[in-house]
Amino acid sequence: MLEIQRIRNEKQAIIDGLKKRQIDATQTLEQILVLDTEWRKNKTSLDNIAAESNLLAKEIGDLFKSGKSGEANQLKEKTAVLKTSESELKLKVEELEHQIQGLLYTLPNVPNDLVKNGRDAADNEIVFSHGQGPVFSFVAHPHWDLAKKYNLIDFELGVKVTGAGFPFYRGKGAKLQRALISFFLDEAQHAGYEEFISPHMVNEASGIGTGQLPDKEGQMYYMPADDFYMIPTAEVPLTNIFRDVLLPDPNFSIKMCGYTPCFRREAGSYGKDVRGLNRLHQFDKVEIVRIENPQNTAVALEEMMEHVKGLLIKLGLEFRILRLCGGDMGFASAMTYDFEVYSAAQEKWLEVSSVSRFDTFQSNRLKLRFKDADKRSQLAHTLNGSALALPRIVAALLENYQTGNQIIIPEVLQPYTGFDTIS
RNA sequence: GGUGGGAUGGGUGAGAGGCUGAAACCAACAGUUUGCUAAACUGUCGUACGGGUAACUGUACCGCGGGUUCGAAUCCCGCUCCCACCGCCA
CATH class of the missing domain: 3.30.930.10 (Bira Bifunctional Protein; Domain 2)
Incomplete structure (x- = not known):
């Protein structure tokens, strides 16, 4: 399986290499890159939301311990909202990972420079x-x-x-x-x-x-x-x-x-x-x-x-x-x-x-x-x-x-x- | 096939809802001391992904997958694997 890092960095070299296998990977690679950008975007938001709810959970814990259960319960409502968007994003991220994975599995290895272009x-x-x-x-x-x-x-x-x-x-x-x-x-x-x-x-x-x-x-x-x-x-x-x-x-x-x-x-x-x-x-x-x-x-x-x-x-x-x-x-x-x-x-x-x-x-x-x-x-x-x-x-x-x-x-x-x- | 026990970082092994990404010890690495070796002492010491030139930083991960909860290594459910004993067998 090709590394996603490599696809990000050397798309054209991969396309040229795979041509020697009589494969035009342009479309697949572009698709992967689109999905990858999308994945990174969603992954970042997911991480941010997780960071926020981790923080809230800590605050709530502290409030309970110092006996301020009223304030704690108020904060709880906030976390409910975060939770729904967190689980939605999680699904999205997983779905994107599957799609990328599926496309990566279809790509064969890139031939070495010494390998000649040929059909059979x-x-x-x-x-x-x-x-x-x-x-x-x-x-x-x-x-x-x-x-x-x-x-x-x-x-x-x-x-x-x-x-x-x-x-x-x-x-x-x-x-x-x-x-x-x-x-x-x-x-x-x-x-x-x-x-x-x-x-x-x-x-x-x-x-x-x-x-x-x-x-x-x-x-x-x-x-x-x-x-x-x-x-x-x-x-x-x-x-x-x-x-x-x-x-x-x-x-x-x-x-x-x-x-x-x-x-x-x-x-x-x-x-x-x-x-x-x-x-x-x-x-x-x-x-x-x-x-x-x-x-x-x-x-x-x-x-x-x-x-x-x-x-x-x-x-x-x-x-x-x-x-x-x-x-x-x-x-x-x-x-x-x-x-x-x-x-x-x-x-x-x-x-x-x-x-x-x-x-x-x-x-x-x-x-x-x-x-x-x-x-x-x-x-x-x-x-x-x-x-x-x-x-x-x-x-x-x-x-x-x-x-x-x-x-x-x-x-x-x-x-x-x-x-x-x-x- | 039957019964019971288990799975935590490189290893041993604590932890039993928030103070735990995780004690302690061992190993490893770097340094101090040392004529050399040894010993002692000090420090460092998980992986993956994202962001960042970088320092750094966010998230996830305590066999795997779900669930409960504001919060899970810890509670609940399912699965997998491992070990021990018994049975059978080369």
Whole structure:
């Protein structure tokens, strides 16, 4: 959520920024400012009336104590008038707050200066690429065929037990899954991230804190009996650790990581994009999350990207990094880099990581602040990234490391899997 | 699921209609003393929002939401959460 202060001070900059998302916020912002002026006016009168009745109440108390109940009762009549206008104003102020809040919720984050104006994925910029995919001398199979051939993943069983998008991993497929999780977590720990095992369900306040609620609730699985939501990513529980937190010192850098399954309803997805592991309702992911002083955000983002790069290089996958254009970025993000690995058999790029900075957009909702050098409260910055999401990594590993009669396990994973080939 | 107890500032914890934005203690911060450390002493020390260049100032907040009252941390109603014991269960 954007800060009202920022809207008051930099309206035009926000309008210009949101244009990169193909959004014209002029009207909304002007509406907000009108309501805000109105709110401040009413708030001031409300405060003044409250001050007056506080004073009267004190006088009345003093009069009663010194036995002048006649005068006291006279004053009481005066307070009756104040009371009615006080409650009217209070309603007005609350109503205005709701209206402003409602409008603020509709505004996405303002893109960083580096973010390009654009409509969709076609306008994203490739900022880095690395590696070279395999060249096959045989007919390369897509991962869903390989998974079946080597009995690694059973999609049909998942359909039977739960539904589409909830696969079973079995045998070496399951072991590979566990190996990747351990590898990613170990790498994150070496990079200084503290590991957490978090709840897989969160309450409503947490959903609002990181921006999934109120607008995107259709994307999450909901448990009405207890009013819980299944987490769509570890970002939600990890970042919400810091909801309503005021860090006492400006020198902080909080680095967390965690493995969780992620649950996404993916309403509206269909077609070849959802084939096999490409899009699931439940998948595994190791997430890295950082809470930073605004001064360190740029460096932190850089470090996170280097971390993810390192993982992909160690796995020996061809990949590229995209800086998303305004139109393709998530609602809460100020800047996002997507990592895509090349799937040689499907002949397409698969998104395996998304690293974003949110600046104060989440912390404003979370009320996540720190005391700066002048002892003033300031909103902290939040960042997060996948490091990494498993299914498409598995897809790419199977497809790129197939030899025709077996699948090679990359060397870095072998200590974790305990085997070096799948056949 | 049953029964009972609780929720006050960073922590412990008083307060039981006006003298309480809140005692006291601890922690923290600044200073004095000190060869250094420790100790002692002095002072500062909640958050949010509004107004003001600022010093400052107004309002709100004692789990949350209502109510009674001229006046509520304190009384009444509803809710949430926490703790303890019992039952059940991994």
